[in-house]
Amino acid sequence: MEDQAADAAIYERFVNPAWSNIVRSTGLDMKPVRASGSWLYMEDGRKILDFVTGYGAMPLGHNPFALLERFSSDLQTLLPNLNPLGISADAGELAKKLIELAGIVDGKVYFGNGGVDAVEAALKFSMVHTGRTGIVTIEGGFHGLSLTATWLAGSDFWRRDLPAPPAQFKQSPLGDTDSIGSLLANNDVAAVLLEPVQGTAGARVWKQCDLMKVADLCAKHGTVLIFDEILCGIARTGHWFAYQTLDVPAPQIVLISKALTGGIFPVSAVLMQDAIYRSVFARDSAAKIHGATFSGNRLGMRCGSHVLSLLHELDICSNVQIRGEYLKLGIDRLGSKLGFSCEGIGLARSIHAMPECVHRFGDDVAVQLWHALLTRNVLTIPAAHDLTSVRLLPPLNVTADEVDLFLRIFDDVLQDLFSEEGAA
């Protein structure tokens, strides 16, 4: 416990005291002494079921032994991690696997350092490819917190004290294909950037027919369609990519990160059709026109390849489909009487308070639910772009017992807090 106080003091002094205050008020300032799979083991003896797992970046949970074991052999070599003036078969191998899984004919991959890095690259590539500057995003969306990505966010929350987004950045409501059609009509939009499943808005899923219409509109107006699958890609929805779950073709650009490297290494990837690649890189003196110092570093590439192999060996997509459906059925069965529903797909889920539920239990009903789960040692996260939802991002290898435990605790919370007696 003394260590705990010392850790808190040094963090507060040198990192982010405002965050410390929030964490302390929730009781999460206690140090985890161990983390394994879906579980955080705290210094005070609590064992917390982690249904956030690094904002969805840990498909195999905390410290997955098989991944660490394979990865540790990569740490034992004397091969260079960075060799920017050479070529990397490790990058080639990971790229090949990703392009095959994505089903992009003759596709190419740019590797970046994290989600927002991929978003920035995709916008830049789209502008170079089209010679245009317009960007359309979707209300409720989230694409990271670089300056540009902050302007693209589907909520003003992140833009406090910043100038308004440049005029060429426009937004449409999710699913409103008429609005997207009119935003594209002048043929001045470089890209439509959207998440097939919006995470920060509480697992809002596009309908297949609307995504197909957006793809047609983009094709008609010469606009690049970018799917941001940084959260919903890599099997989270029950297929390798969310657009496969939703049964729509691959767009010109797909972005992935988070789960790609199992929560161990920050790596992102821009998967693109060859035409985009050629517009950007296959010009005179342009082969390195975009990049980053750590782009394609060996350890990151090896880690990505190990994660894909492990997910494949575990038949993780089936686990996601089965557990995801069971979780949904359980939440709907227990919560529907009180006006809670389970949204999302696969293991990109949220518990959503419907209007009658908000009316009955208050505007902060989602925060009440989140807090009640936390006091019963279950970690979830309120949806920043939808104050009526609590997000659930369990690891993709979550077990049936863990989902059952979650449902039992959810039921307890409903009885204690939200039943007639509890609410009285």
Ligand SMILES: Cc1ncc(COP(=O)(O)O)c(C=O)c1O
């Ligand atoms: C859909 C989506 N895009 C982009 C990002 C940004 O990724 P990063 O935080 O790695 O920059 C996030 C992060 O949560 C995300 O959920």
